[in-house]
Structure formats: C-alpha cells, structure tokens
Amino acid sequence: MDDIRPLFNANISQAYMKRMRKMSLKLQNFDLLLVVERNEKNNGYLLVGGYDRYYYLKNHTDQKVAPCIIEDSSTPNEILYKIMRRLFLPGDNKKHNKELVLEILEESGVSLTLVADQTPFSESELRKDYKYSPTIPKVFINMNTTQKTLNEIEQLNISPEAKAFLFERAGLLRGDPDRLTGQVLNTIKSYIKKDLRVKYLTPIQQIETFKQAFNPKKTILDKLKETVNRFFFRRAS
Numbered sequence: 001m002d003d004i005r006p007l008f009n010a011n012i013s014q015a016y017m018k019r020m021r022k023m024s025l026k027l028q029n030f031d032l033l034l035v036v037e038r039n040e041k042n043n044g045y046l047l048v049g050g051y052d053r054y055y056y057l058k059n060h061t062d063q064k065v066a067p068c069i070i071e072d073s074s075t076p077n078e079i080l081y082k083i084m085r086r087l088f089l090p091g092d093n094k095k096h097n098k099e100l101v102l103e104i105l106e107e108s109g110v111s112l113t114l115v116a117d118q119t120p121f122s123e124s125e126l127r128k129d130y131k132y133s134p135t136i137p138k139v140f141i142n143m144n145t146t147q148k149t150l151n152e153i154e155q156l157n158i159s160p161e162a163k164a165f166l167f168e169r170a171g172l173l174r175g176d177p178d179r180l181t182g183q184v185l186n187t188i189k190s191y192i193k194k195d196l197r198v199k200y201l202t203p204i205q206q207i208e209t210f211k212q213a214f215n216p217k218k219t220i221l222d223k224l225k226e227t228v229n230r231f232f233f234r235r236a237s
Helices: 016-021 051-060 078-084 095-107 112-120 123-129 147-154 162-169 182-194 196-200 203-212 217-235
Strands: 036-037 045-049 068-071
Touching: 016 051, 036 051, 045 051, 045 068, 045 078, 051 217, 112 123, 123 147, 147 162, 147 182, 162 182, 162 203, 182 196, 182 203
Parallel strands: 036 068
Antiparallel strands: 036 045
C-alpha cells in the first residue's frame, strides 16, 4: 500500500465507507481491487482506478498489501483521462438488477434477514425500497410504481379511498402531469403531519385536498389572487 500514490485527494462518500465497514469480513479480492501503473520516477505505482477502495483500505484497515491490476504506463494526460472514465458509476448498479438478484434469492428460500447480513443492505431498506407491503392491493402495482412510494402511501393515516386515489396516481406513466411524484408525495406527507385535521375529513374531502398538491403553481397563484381580492374587499367596504 505504501508504494501506491494517488494523484489527487478524492472525496469518498461516507455511505460507501459505511457499506464497506459493514461487509469488512466478507470482502473478496474483487471488492478491493485497485488499478495501478508503474511510476517510472520512483519505482512505485500510480493509482489509476479504485480510489474509493484505496481510501477504504488506507483509512479503515491494517492491510499492507492490496490486490492490483498493473496496467501499461501511459502519458500524464492519458492517466487522467483513464481516471476520469473510471469515476463514473458502474453500468450494472441499477435498482432493477438488484431486484432480479433478490428475486432469485427469495425463490431459493433465502430470507431478507440473511440477505441484509450478507450484503450492504439493511433489512429495513429491503422491506421499504425493494418489497411491496402485503397490504397494498395488487391491482395498483405496475411497471410504473415503486415500492418506496406505495409503501409510504400505505403508511399514511388517511382513508382507504384517499390511499386508492394516490396509489392510482403513482401508477401513471412517467411524464404524466397527474402522476404522483416524490415531490408531490412529500408535500402531502408534510401537510398531513402539520395539520392533524386531515384525518377527520371525509374521503372525498381528503382527495380534493390532495389534488391541490399536484399543481402547486396554480394553487399558489390562486392563493395570491384570493389574498389580493381580500385586500380590495376591505378597501371597498
């Protein structure tokens, strides 16, 4: 490790470090693999790939050696181009790919508890973001919905009819102006938490209230107009 020299001080996310520390006893060579070139100036090596793994090994382990791929030496600019290419996210880290592997594990009878023990996932993350709550009606689950959104709707203290309205909106095509987005859901959740009267509304009243969150610009403009009208009414009287 002491023979490897990074070319800049990389900023590595704490979330990555936390995942690596959790998996420390299960990490294999591939998980720690660095890419280096020979440093012609001092007989050491230049780090050209795997900065996140390098900083983990350097700052969170006592390892003196690391598994490395040694690439042919290149010019200073070529080295930087190479590093830049490798700073982009992997192409296979999509959530869908994780879901497919989880599905295979489940079909093999593996519990979510064991998956959480053997991977960087937490069990709560798996249940919230990768599994639909069994109480969510299957009719509302489609290729446009996400586990996180439907699970959050299911936890709201509102009527079943209002939940069904939000479930249905969450399943609309992306780009549809009536689709329930994360921003709209956060607005609704914040308002429910702030105004406890919402749970006492009738289902129709709850739905009408939540509809206002889908067009915040119009809602704000209407509120401004209402305020101006009130001022003019006072002047006239």
